[in-house]
Amino acid sequence: MLKILLTISVIAAVYFFLIKKPQVAKKKRERAEAQKRKPELDEDIMVECEECGTFVSSKETIIVSGKYYCSKECAKVK
Ligand SMILES: [Zn+2]
Structure with missing residues (x-):
């Protein structure tokens, strides 16, 4: 059973x-x-800057080696 x-x-x-x-x-x-x-x-999504943590529009981000940055200063590029 x-x-x-x-x-x-x-x-x-x-x-x-x-x-x-x-x-x-x-x-x-x-x-x-x-x-x-x-x-x-x-397309206008917000992404966090890897350096300073600021949220920026994905259209304005700078992508350096797969990381998002809010500005050239943060991305350390000229
Ligand atoms: Zn930044």
Whole structure:
């Protein structure tokens, strides 16, 4: 009897996971896509300067070796 109950609960768990997981994954994917899409729609995102911590528009940032800087002074470029 215990074996039958165990089997049923295992099947139920598998069934539950098979039903539930794709929905969770779908929601996650939708959210990830929404986040991915956001910078495209709204290109004017704020990024933090690596040097002084000031938030600047992504259009005005200076990117030096993958890091964002608010100004040439912070980026130490001329
Ligand atoms: Zn700065």
